[in-house]
Amino acid sequence: MKKFQFQxxxxxxxxxxxxxxxxxxxxxxxxxxxxxxxxxxxxxxLRKEQFQEIRLRQSKGLxxxxxxxxxxxxxxxxxxxxxxxxxxxxxxxKQITIxxxxxxxxxxxxxxxxxxxxKYRDQFHYEQNRKESLExxxxxxxxxQMGVAR
Numbered sequence: 181m182k183k184f185q186f187q188x189x190x191x192x193x194x195x196x197x198x199x200x201x202x203x204x205x206x207x208x209x210x211x212x213x214x215x216x217x218x219x220x221x222x223x224x225x226l227r228k229e230q231f232q233e234i235r236l237r238q239s240k241g242l243x244x245x246x247x248x249x250x251x252x253x254x255x256x257x258x259x260x261x262x263x264x265x266x267x268x269x270x271x272x273x274k275q276i277t278i279x280x281x282x283x284x285x286x287x288x289x290x291x292x293x294x295x296x297x298x299k300y301r302d303q304f305h306y307e308q309n310r311k312e313s314l315e316x317x318x319x320x321x322x323x324x325q326m327g328v329a330r
Contacts, residue, residue, distance in 0.1 A: 184304045192293040199286040206279045213272045220265045223258050230255040 186192065230251045237244055237251075 182308065184301050186297045186300060188293060188296070192290070192297065195286065195289045195293060199283065199290050202279065202283040202286050206276070206283055209272060209275050209279055213269065213276065216265050216269045216272060220262055220269070223262045223265065227255050227258040227262070230258065 234248050234251050234255075237247060
């Protein structure tokens with residue numbers, strides 16, 4: 181019996197590979213997004229600590245203008261870094277959206293070819309079964325004719 185060979189198998193493999201790459205890229209982008217979230221939290225915590233230090237120094241009754249100015253300057257730098265992280269997250273969110281759309285299209289492409297493969301496979305098996313049935317019928321008919329001829 182012949183074995184089924186899908187004529188577009190190479191295209192299907194290529195599309196599966198593309199889908200796999202899309203999944204991998206999406207995973208990497210999601211990891212980047214998670215790292216940015218954690219980085220933002222760390223920066224916000226550092227900034228909060230700077231303001232707590234300023235308040236602590238002022239509550240003692242002594243005003244250290246240079247120290248407070250340095251802490252405020254550092255807190256300002258942290259705020260700028262936080263804004264940079266927020267901007268980077270917006271870019272990453274756009275990349276996630278694009279990647280998800282591309283992955284959805286790649287998934288559809290693979291499913292369409294798999295459906296076509298299934299259709300061709302079913303048709304192949306139907307034809308094979310029909311041929312086997314005809315051969316069996318012809319063999320049976322030939323044996324019956326030989327039995328009658330004797």
